[in-house]
Amino acid sequence: MQRRSFLYATASAAVLVAFRNSLSFAKGEPAVPADPLLSPWTGPYGGTPPFNKIKPASFKPALTKAMELKRTELAAIAGTKEAATFDNTIGALEDSGRPFARTEAILGVYTSTLNDKTMQAIEKEVSPVLAAFSDEITQNEPLFARIKAVHDGRKAAKLAPDQLRITEVVYRNFARRGAALGKPQKVRLAEINKQLASLYTTFGQNQLADEEGQTLLLETDADLAGLPDTLRAALAPPKGFKGKAKGVISNTRSSVDPFLTYSPRRDLREKAWRMFISRGDTGAHDNKPVITQILTLRGERAKLLGFASHAHWAADDNMAKTPDAAMALMMKVWKAATLRVREEVADMQKIADAEKANLKIEPWDYRFYAEKVRQAKYDLDQNEVKQYCPLGKMRDAMFWAANQL
Structure with a gap:
């Protein structure tokens, strides 16, 4: 995957x-x-x-x-x-x-x-x-x-x-x-970096295991209702799939996000959303203990290098220079950003109410109703835009941009 x-x-x-x-x-x-x-x-x-x-x-x-x-x-x-x-x-x-x-x-x-x-x-x-x-x-x-x-x-x-x-x-x-650093500090620093490298790999592979091991099956034609033909084709069961499913949503953003955008089946949208946000969060691939170890080792490494925290070490080599400056910048835009999100959700809620959907917008509704707002306000259909962005042209554009750099 x-x-x-x-x-x-x-x-x-x-x-x-x-x-x-x-x-x-x-x-x-x-x-x-x-x-x-x-x-x-x-x-x-x-x-x-x-x-x-x-x-x-x-x-x-x-x-x-x-x-x-x-x-x-x-x-x-x-x-x-x-x-x-x-x-x-x-x-x-x-x-x-x-x-x-x-x-x-x-x-x-x-x-x-x-x-x-x-x-x-x-x-x-x-x-x-x-x-x-x-x-x-x-x-x-x-x-x-x-x-x-x-x-x-x-x-x-x-x-x-x-x-x-x-x-x-x-x-x-x-x-x-x-x-x-002095020799003892260098030895410990090298030990920490080796441990962190292994933990980063474990973290990524835990998430990958959940992406590969978890799917949401679309078992009937009703489960495919409202999906564009291109998405239906993308969700078709892979070759060698054992079962009678009409479609398979893999636990990846490229599979889940389009389904959340186009499926009118709210029950399935919620299942897909919960599956996706739970990657690396429970069971054999729970990353929480891994995160705890990473945070502990990062804190120790920062102290060895003369910084108050990992955040201070990371920010020191960036434009913000300090965690406080980074936080201040975020808080500067926070009020405007949250206000805009509330406006977007209000627009979605209006459409849901007009359709008598009898629901309050939840995270698994966001993309579905955002697409409805987009079509209502701007008459913009993402599927219409796709025809102008074939893979070959996108590849050429990427290499053109790289060549200009």
Whole structure:
């Protein structure tokens, strides 16, 4: 079951890797084995991932080799005899690890959009390994010493604006991840990050298990009433389905939301809505204990890094800078936002009352009556718009936008 759009994830990975390769200080890369995961991508737009040549079993050995290659490159940077400069330290660091970046990018596509049982097992195994590798880089003291030297002398070196910005970002990223901590703190930080990596994977896989394992069956023609033909086709029982259902709503947003929008069956809308919001909330896949562990570890990590809370650590590297500033911004728009929601619900309630539906708008009614309001106010039918957005055109538009960036 897909957690994110395959097209979106692939395009994002391709754009990021292609952009990295286009940086002005990029010097190339070391020779790599003839492995589709490790080798440079070919084709337009800076190259595209060779998905037709990739097998899940290749990920672990490819990652192992990619980490070895990056370790070799980083050791060369950290062991350079010459004084640290932008070119031999920051630029070299940014240019290192291309095979690793490609492999990790494709792994991200597979684990987020093509995550079957095989990939789930791989993700569970490699997530803590990748977290440990990240800490290994961050906690490389000779490497950080060189980064700090370039950062401290950045003004005297009269770096170009892009070099200055990259130097500041690299130094800040290392510092925020504990590069300047003492050894005991670094050891504990690495333990926390490995635990968090495993917990994040568990959280996602718990939710995915409920998405894959829970469905709402539409058993009669009456259950399909009011649904557009395109949605009926999308909800048709999959090949090999055992049963006599007329339709199957999977526990995913792409399946539930359209049903909530078009089905006049309020009883079924409520069942679909409750199924969807209960993912990872009960039973064997209950994420509440996982969330508790994540919050506890995040709090401990924040304290190790010198912050009052995880929120303070996260906000420090963003525009808001503090949790209070972020909360103030939210509260600034809160009154207007809630007022608008009340207006929208009132419009929906008017239509429900006019139709003598004898109901009060509930969460499972929102999309259904929002569509009615849209049609009443603007004469806009989403199904009419769809014909102008075929998959091929949307794909072309995505790659056009990526190319412009």
